Amino acid sequence: MKPRILGALVMTCLVLLLPAGVLAEREEPLSPQALKIANDLNCPVCEGQSVRDSNSQLARDMRRTVQERLDEGYTEEEVYDYFVDRYGVGILREPPKSGFFMTLWWAPVIGIAIGALVLGTFIAQRKKPVQATTEPSAGSASDEHDPDDDLSEYEQKILRDLDDDDSLRNGRQ
Amino acid sequence: MAELGSGVLIVALLLSLYGFAVALVGAHRNIPELVESSIRATWGVAALVVIASGALLYAFITHDFSLDYVAGRSSTDMPMGYVLSAFWGGQEGSLLYWATVSTVLAAIAITMHRKRDRALIPYVVMTSFAINIFFLVMLTMITSPFTVRANVPAEGMGLNPLLRDPGMMIHPPLLLGGFAAFAVPFSFAIAALVTGRLGEDWIRAIRHWALIAWGVLGLGLLIGAWWAYHVLGWGGYWGWDPVENVALLPWLTATAFIHSVIVQERRGMLKIWNMSLIVASFILAIFATFVVRSGVLSSVHSFATSEIGPWFLGFLAIITIGSVGLLIYRIPGLQSDRQLESVVSREGGFLFNNLLFTAMAFATFWGTVFPIVSELFRDTKLMVGPPFYDQVNGPILLALIILMGIGPLLAWRQSSTSLLFKNLLWPGLAGVIATIVSIVMLEHILASVAVGATIFAVGTIVLEYVRGSRARRRSTGEMYPVAITMLFRKNSRRYGGYLVHLAVAIMALGVIGSHFFQTERQFVMEPGETGEIGAYQVTFQGLENRQTADANVIAAVVDVARNGEHRGTVEAYRFFYRNFEDQPTAEMGVMTIGIDDVYVVLDRWEESGTVGLRVFINPMVSWIWIGGGVFVVGMLTLFWPNPKPSRSRAAGPARKAVLREA
Incomplete structure (x- = not known):
């Protein structure tokens, strides 16, 4: 038991010591604009968190820098540039849409375009002349439909779907 | 031992x-x-x-x-x-x-x-x-x-x-369990490829297994989001962190699969595609296991660094080359039995669904590995964060929700356009009204469009239930409650599926609310001071120092009031665990008032008792968890055994054949 009590004591001291002085200079709460900028910057020492969200000392300093720069009359752009100059383009949470980084932004667009193209080819290939079927639900029916017909058609479809699924299942058992 | x-x-x-x-x-x-x-x-x-x-x-x-x-x-x-x-x-x-x-x-x-x-x-x-x-x-x-x-x-x-954290008692086993469960459908897929028995057998055999893996993984992701929301303290639940992304990837391809497999069952189409999706889901599940456990993509989860990377990479390479090779070898045997007759059909809807899900998987994959690409070719370290995914996956998600509203109303083979438009009338009207009301109330175009799309999708689901039960009532004379129950019992797959759609819609509303309308303020407060954020007042009551068996806990006690009326007290914690004093963890004080979550983070504190607090108002986040509950119910419904139909079994195959050809 003894070491544990001692351990607890040491820990309490540690805990009380750790944060002491952190608030020595009372940090002014950030303006909404500063918060936005801080949220657009990566905290360089902690993986995956923004400067706004990080608890590290560096992020805290960066937040203060952001606020100071804004107070000094820098524009948002200038604040971003300041950080890019110091830390490289990786500091931006949103990679720029220029140069090499265009590959990041365009690859998904090209991907979806290729996907759509493949799909289009598939549809074009498969879409051979269809013999006129007389199935009611498949009907590319005329526009003048009795509304009641539509509803009952729909009901028929549902009932048939249900039956169909029943029998499909039956077939499997 | x-x-x-x-x-x-x-x-x-x-x-x-x-x-x-x-x-x-x-x-x-x-x-x-x-x-x-x-x-x-x-x-x-x-x-x-x-x-x-x-x-x-x-x-x-x-x-x-x-x-x-x-x-x-x-x-x-x-x-x-x-x-x-x-x-x-x-x-x-x-x-x-x-x-x-x-x-x-x-x-x-x-x-x-x-x-x-x-x-x-x-x-x-x-x-x-x-x-x-x-x-x-x-x-x-x-x-x-x-x-x-x-x-x-x-x-x-x-x-x-x-x-x-309690979330971590269930999140990893569900996630890893989901990954591991993909091994069963993958084994059947490989068996089908090797034997060349590419008919309906393997699809029928694995449908439920794929559904189990998909459902368990989905639940694991949700609980992970819940954990992140309560513990990580940036006010959000999904950070597009590399490890989250790789866990999402197999879920996306599996979601595509559980939709497109219906097309293969009903119409005998998309065989190559379905096979590819199952293989891809398993490969991505292995990739996810590998990434979480190797620290290749550094992230907040990188505590699990290790030397097993090369082994996993080798295994990944073998299964990828092996299954892609088999797939190409079997392509001649995987031709469709039938052909697509019209783009405006249920099949067409599923195809677009698959296009969108795979596009999202690809974009997410690309964003996740891009830092490695950039480091390799440009020597530039960078992080692809939420802005990329918001801009790329956001529109895809919106398109998926709109498709969720249209898809169920499409008929197999070919939809008559007039009937389709007729069916779309009420959900569409609901969607338009919701958009207009939202624009007036929220003054945010993008969010309003998203709300409108979601309401449209909900409208379709409601319409399906109403019409299904009305049809049953007409044909069997059942009361509406009985009719609805019977819908679930007779066709749990379809109506359970709609329940999952409903869950997605509820979660979508939660995501829209919290994504577009989160507010945040930072306060430095003495005990007794009150800060104001929106309609809420937070009063810092004081710090408490507590001792648990394994940790020292600092708790900030905060009173929450709405428009001056006291609504309760929350505590935001910092934990200092023995042996891990340099890695304090946190738990946020969260109180749900109406649709808003008041979310209090204890940032810093002094011996004097002064604290730095960050307070978020997160609207609608609780809807995500409600949606999660509906998701679970919907999933269980999907597994609910359907009663055997009263008709004679012998009629089964014949009926099936007739209906298929009809």
Whole structure:
């Protein structure tokens, strides 16, 4: 038991010591604009968190820098540039849409375009002349439909779907 | 326990090798006895791996610190729940857990299907043994959870503080379990490819297994989001962190699969595509296991760094090359039975669904690996964060929600446009009205469009239930409540599926609300001071220093009021765990008032009692958890056994044929 009590004591001291002085200079709460900028910057020492969200000392300093720069009359752009100059383009949470980084932004667009193209080819290939079927639900029916017909058609479809699924299942058992 | 654990794992490895060989010979020489023997070997392997897991659990319960894994992850002062969850708190235990789930599920699946899918089974057995062999080699030779320490410490290190949370007791097992469960459909897919039996058999066999893997993984992701929201303290639940992304990838491809498989069942189309999706889901599940456990893509989860990377990469390469090769070889046998007749059809809807889901998977994958690409080719370190995913995946999600509203109203083969427009009338009207009302109320165009799209999708679901039950009432004369129940009982797949759609819509509203309308303020406060954020007032009452068995806790007590009316008290915590004093963790004070979450983060504090607080108002986040509940109910409905229809069974195939041709 003894070491544990001692351990607890040491820990309490540690805990009380750790944060002491952190608030020595009372940090002014950030303006909404500063918060936005801080949220657009990566905290360089902690993986995956923004400067706004990080608890590290560096992020805290960066937040203060952001606020100071804004107070000094820098524009948002200038604040971003300041950080890019110091830390490289990786500091931006949103990679720029220029140069090499265009590959990041365009690859998904090209991907979806290729996907759509493949799909289009598939549809074009498969879409051979269809013999006129007389199935009611498949009907590319005329526009003048009795509304009641539509509803009952729909009901028929549902009932048939249900039956169909029943029998499909039956077939499997 | 160490001897028992490592002993049974070695025996399990040997038995797996035996089972693989016997299945191979049995299948080739057509000796049923050997195949039967290999089936029994799967039971043996499952039992042995379960014993190994039991041994590790026992070591945790008895605080056997002679085991390196136990000493490094637990301690006597931790609550028993966390001691047990330390089982999957590290790489070795996670892999053992993975192996346990996959061997047990494989044994169950193989036993269930051994009669009906006799031709496939030997190859299913072989594939699952091949997977087992890889994991058992890892567990016995590379990264054994049963490594013994030379000198036994009196006390263990304790668990990584981030994992000491109820969310972490269930999130990792569900996620890893979901990954491991993809092994079953993958084994059947490979068996179908090897044997060339590419008909309906394997699809029918794996549908439920794919659904299990998909559902468990989905639930795991949701609980992960819940954990992040309560513990990580940036006010959000999904950070597009690399590890989150790779866990999402197999879920996306599996979601595409559970939709497109319906097309194959009904119309005999998309066979190559479905096969590819299942293979891709398994490969991505392995990739996810590998990424989480190797730290290749550094992220907040990178505490699980290790040396197993190359092994996993090799395994990944083998299964990728192997299955893609098999797939290409079998393409001639995977031609569609029927042809697409019209784009405006249910099939067409599913095709667009698949395009969108795979596009999202691709974009997410690309964003996740791009930092590596950039580092390799440009020597530029960068992080692809939420802005990228918001801009790329956001529109895709919006399109998916709109499609969710249209898809169910499309008829198979070909929809008559006039009927389609007629069906779209009411949901569409609801969507338009919702958009207009939202624009007026929220003054945010994008969010309003998203709300409108979601309401449109909800409208379609409601319409489907109303019409389904009306049709039943007309034909059977049942009361509406009975009719709705019967809809679920008769066709749980369809109406359970709509329930999942409804869950997605509820979650979508939650995401829209919290994404577009989150507000945040930071306060530096003395005890007794009050800060104002929106309609809410937060009063800092004071700091409390508490001591639990394994941690020192700092709690900030905060009163929450809305428009001056006191609504309750929340506490935001910081935990300093023994041995991890330099990694304080947190728990946020969250109070749900109406649709808003008041979310209080304790940032900093002084001896004098002054604190730095960050307060968020997160609208609608609670809807995400409600949606999660509906998701679970919908999923269970999907598994609800359908009663046998009263019609004679003999009519089944004939009816089916008639209806198919009709």
